C-alpha cells in the first residue's frame with residue numbers, strides 16, 4: 001500500500017513494496033511527500049448530505065461520485081464511492097489484490113500535478129467491508145466528453161489544442177515519474193475541466209505504477225476502454241507507456257472530429273478506421289468537427305491529424321513518446337493562436353486604412369482648396385509649393401493602402417506590410433525538416449514544420465470491426481469483431497470477443513465503458 005492514514009493535515013509516510021529494494025529506496029528519499037488526509041465516514045456523510053441526489057455528480061463503472069462540502073465550507077471536493085462491486089484490479093496468486101479505489105489511492109499518493117485531478121484524502125467505510133472512499137479535487141466544469149458531445153457551443157480550435165496539450169502534459173508527468181505510471185484509461189470522460197477551464201486527467205482506478213518487468217505489472221491482465229484500448233495490448237507483458245500514447249491518439253481524433261471513439265452511427269464505427277484513411281489521402285478537412293469547420297490556418301489541422309495518426313500506429317515502436325507529442329502540440333498551439341494575433345492586426349490595419357482614407361479625402365479637399373487658391377492667385381508661388389507638398393503626402397498614403405510598394409515610407413503603410421506577412425503563408429515548400437515560407441518576394445524565412453513523409457508512412461490500423469453486439473439478457477453483452485475468433489468470452493484475453501456487464505445503460509453508452517476483465 002502506498003499510503004498510511006494520518007490525522008488531518010499531517011504528512012504521510014509511505015511503505016510501498018516498491019521501496020523494499022534498497023537501491024530504489026535511495027531514489028525515493030528525494031521524493032516530495034504528498035499529504036493525504038483520512039476522513040471519517042461520518043464527515044463524508046455530512047459533507048454529501050448523506051450521499052443525496054442533490055450532491056450526485058455522476059456514475060462510472062466503479063461507483064458514484066458526489067460533491068462534498070467540507071471544513072465548514074472551506075473545502076469543496078468530490079467523493080468517489082464504490083457502489084456495486086469492489087473487485088480487485090490485480091488478481092494473482094503471487095500478488096496482493098488491490099481494488100480500483102485502493103489502486104487509485106496508492107497511485108495518487110505518489111504523483112501529484114496541476115494537470116491531474118489530485119487526491120485530497122480517503123475514508124474507510126468500516127461498516128461495509130472496509131470499502132475505501134476517495135476524496136479528490138472537485139472539477140466544476142464537467143468532462144471533456146460532455147464538452148465535445150453534449151455542449152450547445154462546441155469548443156473552438158484554440159481550446160481544443162490547449163486541452164490536447166494539457167492532457168499530453170498530464171500523461172508526460174505520469175510516464176516520467178519513477179517508476180513510471182501508466183494510466184491505461186485515457187479517454188474523454190476521464191478528462192475533467194477545472195475552475196480555470198483547464199483540462200485535468202482523472203480516474204486512476206486502472207493505472208499501474210512500476211516497470212514492465214515488475215511482478216505486479218506482469219500479473220495484471222489488460223484493461224482499458226473499448227475504442228481507446230491499444231490493440232497491441234493483449235497480454236500483461238505487452239503493456240508499455242505507448243499504450244497510453246495510443247489512447248491519447250484516439251482522444252486527439254475525438255477532439256479533432258467531435259465524434260465518439262466508437263460510434264455505430266458512422267461507417268466504419270471505429271474513429272481510427274474512419275479517420276486514418278482520410279489523413280493518408282490528405283483530406284484533413286474531412287475529419288474536422290463539422291460544427292466548427294477547419295481551423296483558419298490549414299497547417300494546424302494537418303499537424304494535429306498527422307500527430308494523431310502517428311499515435312495510433314499499429315507498430316508500438318513507431319508511435320512517438322508522449323514527451324515528443326507535448327513538443328509537437330506546443331508548436332501547434334502557437335500556430336492556432338496566431339490567427340487571433342493576425343485578426344487583431346487586421347482590425348488595426350482596417351482602422352489605420354479607414355483613417356488613411358479619411359485623410360485622403362481631407363487631403364484631396366485641401367488640395368482642391370489649394371488649387372483653387374492657385375487659380376485665384378496664380379502669381380503666388382508660395383501657395384503652389386504648399387499644394388505640391390500635400391499631394392506628395394497623399395500619394396504616399398494611397399501607396400500604403402495597397403501595401404504593395406516596397407518604397408512606401410509612411411508609418412501606416414509599413415504596418416500594413418508587416419501585418420500581412422505575419423502568419424500569411426503565400427508559398428510553402430515542404431522539405432525534410434523545414435519549410436521555406438516566402439513572405440515578400442525574394443525573402444524566404446525558415447520555419448519548422450512537421451515532416452509530411454511521416455504522414456505518408458502512417459500505417460492504417462486495421463483494428464477489428466464490430467460486427468455484432470448480442471444482448472445476453474442477463475445484463476451482459478457479447479461483442480463480436482470480424483477477423484478474429486469468437487470462441488470464448490469470459491476469461492480470455494482475446495479482444496475479439498468481450499463480455500461486459502452493465503446495468504441501466506444504453507447499448508451505445510456501454511461501448512465507451514471500461515473493460516475490466518477479458
Ligand SMILES: Nc1ncnc2c1ncn2[C@@H]1O[C@H](COP(=O)(O)OP(=O)(O)OP(=O)(O)O)[C@@H](O)[C@H]1O
Pocket residue numbers: 057058059060061062063064065078080117136137138139140142143185189190192202203513514
Ligand atoms: N473530481 C470530480 N469533480 C467533479 N465531477 C467528477 C469528478 N470525478 C468524477 N466526476 C463526475 O462523475 C462522473 C463519473 O466519474 P468516474 O470517474 O467514476 O467514471 P467515468 O470516468 O465517467 O467512467 P468509468 O468509471 O467507466 O471510467 C464523471 O463523468 C464526472 O461527471
